[in-house]
Amino acid sequence: MTKQYAKLGFILAAFSLVACVGLSFVYAATKDRIANQASVQLQASLKELFPEADAFKDVTADLGGSFKGATLDAAYLVERSGAPMGMAVKASGNSYGGPATLLVGVGIDRRIAGVRVLDSKDTPGLGYNAMNPSYFVDKATKKTFPGQFTGKALTDGFAVKQDVAAIAAATITSKALTGIIKASGDAAQAYLEHTSSVGGN
């Protein structure tokens, strides 16, 4: 009887071993490309938010960490010919179906330069529409959910369904994303004020 069980265990182990070896090869072959895709996407989004910028200085070390319910994963000081023109903050926070990651650009004029949703785990067809470039919260002006923040001053109201149009049937997602955007914006503004005062004096 024991011999029988040992044989079964051996067969199971053999199948698992072959599967593991096979998978490790596939992992090794795709690992770099997957990491590369993420950084390509980030660079493309940075360029989209600040088409005139010529340098994105990584200042994550000065700004990273938790801030008003959002986690700041990375921060870039956006420069054009050496003069700062704004900040871009990559931040994540909890949304309806899990963590969502956003890239928020803030201009030197304390207005939001643009928002990109990099990753979302929300319901496809509902909250996930935050990532859909052909889903408009305002059909008449063709504004997407992240698109409506472009040009919004950080001192404006950020209340969903009053100042911010919500995604239909996805109020929790809308509120969560708005919260991340506001937190990133405030963090960027605080950093910009801090550096400009240091630079000014």
Added chain:
Amino acid sequence: MNRLWKQFKQGLIYENPLLMLMIGLCSALAVTTSVSNAIGMGLAMTFVLLCSEVMISAFRKTIPESIRMPIFIIVIAAFTTIIDYTMQAYFPALSKSMGVFIPLIVVNCIIMGRVEAFAYKQKPLICVADALGMGLGYTWVLVGIAAIRELLGNGTLAGIQVMPDSFQPILFFTLSPGGFLVFALFISLNLWLKGRMQKSAAAKAEAKNQEVAA
């Protein structure tokens, strides 16, 4: 050859996994909000189904019956992870929009069902026909449902705006009740198709019989 073709046709209409066997419905209703998701999901499923069926059929004599389930799961999970990594590396946009549903192919009962009921007892070649029939049968239904839901629910097809701007999207079709409605319509469509095909097959057989009698 004829036998292979017959097995392939089974999955498309007569034993369509979604419309006749009615298995694997949960993820099918979830991904059919857009056509590109439906195509991606359908092809990913077909790949995993094909590889798993052939693999298990080839090793069916070395897999002891008492531990066949864990071995099926190992094989299916390995192929699902391969397709997951490949999509992340080469089709990042599609992989992003499908989200969690690709890893969930592991527990899709269509694959488990076909492996258990078919591949474990049959030779590899006929398993290829079965897997392709089932996979494409799954894919055509997904794409059909998704086309209707995306067109009426969002006014687009595969992300391209096709309805005029004045068209007000019917959110109902994007939500799950709309999914159930369109799905039910497809079931009745398939039953009608099946009835017609059976009738014409019966008529053919009868004509042959009469010929023989004459």
